[in-house]
Amino acid sequence: MLKCDFQYRHADFSLNVELEMQQPLLGIVGASGSGKSTLLKNIVGLLKPQQGYIQFNQRILLDTKQNIHVPMHQRKIALIFQNALLFPHLNVQQNLRYAEKLVAKPERKFQFEEVLELLELRPLIQRKANQLSGGEAQRVSIGRALLSSPNLLLLDEPLTGLDSKLKQQILPFFKRMKDELDLPMIYVTHHPEELEYLGANILQLNQGQMT
Amino acid sequence: MLSPEELSALYLSAKVALFATLTSLPLAIAMGWYLARYEFRLKFLVEALLQLPMVLPPVVLGYLLLVLFGNQGWIGKYLNTLGIQLAFNWKGAVLASMIVAFPLMVHPIRLSFQLMNRQLNQIAGSLGAAPWKVFWSINLPLAIPGILIGSILCFSRSLGEFGATITFVGNIPDETRTIPIAIYSFLQQPDGENMAMRLVALSLVLAFSALIANYFILQKYQRKLGA
Numbered sequence: 396m397l398k399c400d401f402q403y404r405h406a407d408f409s410l411n412v413e414l415e416m417q418q419p420l421l422g423i424v425g426a427s428g429s430g431k432s433t434l435l436k437n438i439v440g441l442l443k444p445q446q447g448y449i450q451f452n453q454r455i456l457l458d459t460k461q462n463i464h465v466p467m468h469q470r471k472i473a474l475i476f477q478n479a480l481l482f483p484h485l486n487v488q489q490n491l492r493y494a495e496k497l498v499a500k501p502e503r504k505f506q507f508e509e510v511l512e513l514l515e516l517r518p519l520i521q522r523k524a525n526q527l528s529g530g531e532a533q534r535v536s537i538g539r540a541l542l543s544s545p546n547l548l549l550l551d552e553p554l555t556g557l558d559s560k561l562k563q564q565i566l567p568f569f570k571r572m573k574d575e576l577d578l579p580m581i582y583v584t585h586h587p588e589e590l591e592y593l594g595a596n597i598l599q600l601n602q603g604q605m606t
Numbered sequence: 607m608l609s610p611e612e613l614s615a616l617y618l619s620a621k622v623a624l625f626a627t628l629t630s631l632p633l634a635i636a637m638g639w640y641l642a643r644y645e646f647r648l649k650f651l652v653e654a655l656l657q658l659p660m661v662l663p664p665v666v667l668g669y670l671l672l673v674l675f676g677n678q679g680w681i682g683k684y685l686n687t688l689g690i691q692l693a694f695n696w697k698g699a700v701l702a703s704m705i706v707a708f709p710l711m712v713h714p715i716r717l718s719f720q721l722m723n724r725q726l727n728q729i730a731g732s733l734g735a736a737p738w739k740v741f742w743s744i745n746l747p748l749a750i751p752g753i754l755i756g757s758i759l760c761f762s763r764s765l766g767e768f769g770a771t772i773t774f775v776g777n778i779p780d781e782t783r784t785i786p787i788a789i790y791s792f793l794q795q796p797d798g799e800n801m802a803m804r805l806v807a808l809s810l811v812l813a814f815s816a817l818i819a820n821y822f823i824l825q826k827y828q829r830k831l832g833a
Binding site (some may be wrong): 411429439440441466468469470471472473476478480482483484493494497498536539540545 | 729735736745
């Protein structure tokens with residue numbers, strides 16, 4: 396599935412990653428500043444490692460030796476940030492359709508209705524982006540990511556910033572995604588209990604080093 | 607109501623301001639985007655050049671335009687062979703307005719690009735949108751308030767443009783005599799003060815309406831975007 400072996404340096408921080416992901420859900424824990432977000436940004440293509448390669452299902456996304464660097468929008472890897480980052484000029488439905496329309500019909504992995512159902516978005520569909528609570532907005536952003544038909548979903552502390560009650564409401568959706576969808580996910584957090592709940596294999600990241 | 611002379615000045619002013627605004631718009635969007643999103647070594651020079659028309663005496667600007675775009679000017683003589691004449695022509699008034707109003711137009715557009723959350727671009731990219739698609743579907747629509755405000759400022763500034771215009775394209779009735787130039791002409795006549803007053807009042811109304819429109823656009827979009 397995902398195979399990475401790369402080095403990324405910025406100022407005096409250096410991230411060294413060697414990982415091979417075979418299971419559908421990989422959890423990565425580490426303190427803040429350990430390089431968790433940097434890791435995801437390198438995989439998605441926002442940052443470019445100085446050295447190494449990233450490969451997903453036989454497709455080379457990055458190889459510094461062969462000078463290959465597939466741009467972010469062609470990688471089919473979706474990223475969920477801490478904050479939902481909905482497009483503020485579009486309502487919920489338009490946010491979801493935006494992602495869906497970027498994918499040709501035969502290549503769509505999830506149906507619009509199916510995603511509405513899974514994330515219980517139907518009651519929100521006509522709302523404006525600024526009329527949602529933090530938890531609702533995050534669910535919409537997950538739905539938007541799914542509709543872009545990614546081959547891999549990266550979650551960068553998706554529950555940080557939500558209170559514990561909301562966390563308890565959203566976590567089951569991730570569990571459903573893991574159980575019901577055929578979509579590999581990497582889930583980054585500094586709360587290992589979230590990963591235990593989801594039943595993820597856990598890797599530790601410490602000051603840019605995998606352990 | 608308005609006399610034929612006044613109507614002609616109003617029509618010319620509106621025509622010049624409209625063309626100046628529409629022609630500047632794509633350039634101002636490109637420039638605003640460039641300055642908001644890119645850092646480069648000679649940026650300070652581009653910034654200074656951009657602001658120059660605001661601090662330069664308008665007559666100097668008009669003279670420079672004559673030197674460059676006059677019928678015998680460095681660029682003007684080539685344009686002339688293509689049948690394009692700018693000096694002493696309303697199209698020259700458009701060019702003068704564009705240059706004078708350009709910094710006013712770029713500024714709000716640049717600000718709206720600058721204040722936009724850059725993570726929106728990253729999100730759209732990770733969803734599979736190519737950079738040009740992100741620009742058209744996310745950045746440009748979100749910059750509409752800045753684009754409207756910049757356009758209104760450019761339009762109003764063009765309506766009032768005097769110094770560079772009169773130097774470059776002169777004072778020709780029905781060709782280059784816009785409202786401010788008509789006011790100036792009336793004031794040169796012994797009995798023209800009353801006529802000038804009417805155009806002064808018209809200028810005030812136009813300028814004031816533009817500023818009020820600005821205010822309402824800001825209000826509307828702040829509500830809409832929940833800012």
